[in-house]
Amino acid sequence: MTKIANFPPATLEWKKTNRGLHIPVPEMDEHASAPLTCYPCKAKDMQAIALPTARVPQWETRAVEKLQELLHKYRGLQVYLDICAQCGACADKCQFYLGTGDPNNMPVARANLLRKVYRYYFKRMERFAGAEAEPFNEEVLREWYTYFYQCSECRRCSVFCPYGIDTAEITMAAREIMAAIGVATKYVTEVVAKVYERGNNLGIPGPAWIDNCQFLEEELKAETGKDIRMPVDEVGADVLLVMPSADNFANTDTMMAYGKLFYALGVSWTTSTYANEGGNFGLFLNYQNMKKVNRRILDAARELKVKRVIWGECGHAWRAAIYTNTLNGPMDFLDPPHPVHICQFTADLIQRGAFKIDKTANDDVLVTYHDPCNVARAGSLLEEPRAMIRATCNKFVEMPANTIREKTFCCGAGGGLLTDELMPIRMAGGKPRAEACRATGATYLATPCAICKAQLPEVMKHWNVGVKVGGVHDLLSKAMIL
Ligand code: SF4
Numbered sequence: 061m062t063k064i065a066n067f068p069p070a071t072l073e074w075k076k077t078n079r080g081l082h083i084p085v086p087e088m089d090e091h092a093s094a095p096l097t098c099y100p101c102k103a104k105d106m107q108a109i110a111l112p113t114a115r116v117p118q119w120e121t122r123a124v125e126k127l128q129e130l131l132h133k134y135r136g137l138q139v140y141l142d143i144c145a146q147c148g149a150c151a152d153k154c155q156f157y158l159g160t161g162d163p164n165n166m167p168v169a170r171a172n173l174l175r176k177v178y179r180y181y182f183k184r185m186e187r188f189a190g191a192e193a194e195p196f197n198e199e200v201l202r203e204w205y206t207y208f209y210q211c212s213e214c215r216r217c218s219v220f221c222p223y224g225i226d227t228a229e230i231t232m233a234a235r236e237i238m239a240a241i242g243v244a245t246k247y248v249t250e251v252v253a254k255v256y257e258r259g260n261n262l263g264i265p266g267p268a269w270i271d272n273c274q275f276l277e278e279e280l281k282a283e284t285g286k287d288i289r290m291p292v293d294e295v296g297a298d299v300l301l302v303m304p305s306a307d308n309f310a311n312t313d314t315m316m317a318y319g320k321l322f323y324a325l326g327v328s329w330t331t332s333t334y335a336n337e338g339g340n341f342g343l344f345l346n347y348q349n350m351k352k353v354n355r356r357i358l359d360a361a362r363e364l365k366v367k368r369v370i371w372g373e374c375g376h377a378w379r380a381a382i383y384t385n386t387l388n389g390p391m392d393f394l395d396p397p398h399p400v401h402i403c404q405f406t407a408d409l410i411q412r413g414a415f416k417i418d419k420t421a422n423d424d425v426l427v428t429y430h431d432p433c434n435v436a437r438a439g440s441l442l443e444e445p446r447a448m449i450r451a452t453c454n455k456f457v458e459m460p461a462n463t464i465r466e467k468t469f470c471c472g473a474g475g476g477l478l479t480d481e482l483m484p485i486r487m488a489g490g491k492p493r494a495e496a497c498r499a500t501g502a503t504y505l506a507t508p509c510a511i512c513k514a515q516l517p518e519v520m521k522h523w524n525v526g527v528k529v530g531g532v533h534d535l536l537s538k539a540m541i542l
């Protein structure tokens with residue numbers, strides 16, 4: 061098995077070339093310790109999310125059966141496995157390869173871990189013709205568990221592949237197969253179990269959620285002198301807002317910005333203690349849990365009789381939200397009958413002159429913007445956050461062109477990797493984002509994603525980039541005249 065280089069690769073330097081910014085890949089250290097892996101799941105969490113509590117009997121056979129099932133269900137998966145030309149165009153496009161130098165973190169090599177098993181069982185002619193193939197066994201499972209949980213499912217590699225092969229889909233299939241045989245990570249399974257128990261990823265109980273909302277109302281009163289509400293479980297409100305639960309607890313400036321926004325508009329809104337989470341870690345585990353987590357939001361919307369659901373500042377929440385009609389629709393009891401992201405909602409209102417804004421309120425910072433993978437590449441929201449920043453700030457600078465918009469680098473912790481035991485991988489994977497940010501000289505890094513907001517302050521500190529990380533709505537909040 062390939063080993064991961066010792067961390068940190070402190071000699072990495074970001075170089076300017078005539079093809080944009082470029083990171084030299086670190087040398088692998090042949091004597092490095094064993095590859096980093098996530099802590100394994102606990103039986104109680106697996107039980108709570110309807111997955112096997114231990115490795116199932118005849119797990120090798122069961123895994124191959126699951127692969128066959130997925131090949132039938134997702135024809136794109138079979139196409140991705142069949143058409144790769146092994147050209148290598150994707151090889152240096154993954155932040156985890158750039159950061160670690162581990163060849164198994166090249167997207168093509170990561171995909172080959174599953175492709176070899178696919179060939180062994182389903183492509184015998186290719187196998188006899190000499191194509192690399194191997195049976196599913198303990199050693200292969202260990203490699204899958206390591207490297208499919210060192211992929212953040214960010215899809216950056218797919219932008220550079222001449223065939224559009226999406227390695228994230230291959231990662232998702234591998235994780236789904238592993239989950240079916242009782243193999244998953246503690247972090248991801250624990251988070252999904254918390255959603256079923258308490259309604260949100262952080263496990264905040266309903267009374268604590270309400271307390272936090274009341275505290276934020278007091279903060280808003282002290283700041284503005286106005287009675288700005290943070291409503292919870294209000295039947296008949298116009299809008300159900302499903303933000304990342306971290307906004308209630310950690311990113312409170314963003315949460316207070318939502319309060320100011322609806323106050324200024326005179327629109328009634330609410331959060332739900334049953335579904336107070338936009339994030340959906342089912343996306344990082346298996347289809348059934350993604351569907352079930354998503355369904356809670358529509359159930360809450362029906363229960364509270366709201367007219368519209370808006371998803372807050374979260375990346376993977378938005379990616380999962382886009383699938384809502386397919387997973388649990390139709391959403392025809394809502395207007396519009398499709399998901400709405402808070403940046404779409406706000407940017408549209410700004411354009412229509414709904415707010416009084418004093419841009420000089422943000423003159424103390426030079427702002428740059430990080431496109432979260434799932435907001436930009438997967439969610440097509442490239443212009444809305446930028447329109448918001450331009451409307452609320454005088455000083456805005458973009459990061460280098462080959463690191464933004466659909467080519468954005470992952471923060472290094474998406475896809476279920478935001479867990480302490482992966483810290484070296486997270487810091488290495490965050491290096492490209494840190495260096496692109498450093499190149500701007502910005503003092504405020506705006507991003508509409510709770511995972512990015514948790515990861516990037518650590519990354520910036522680790523790589524000595526002096527920038528504050530915060531939300532896009534936080535800037536509006538500062539500039540809005542109530
Ligand atoms: S999806 Fe992202 S993290 Fe996964 S291999 Fe591709 S570039 Fe790397």
Ligand code: SF4
Nearest residue numbers: 144145147148150221
């Ligand atoms: S760029 Fe596409 S075709 Fe080339 S190796 Fe990567 S996945 Fe395969």
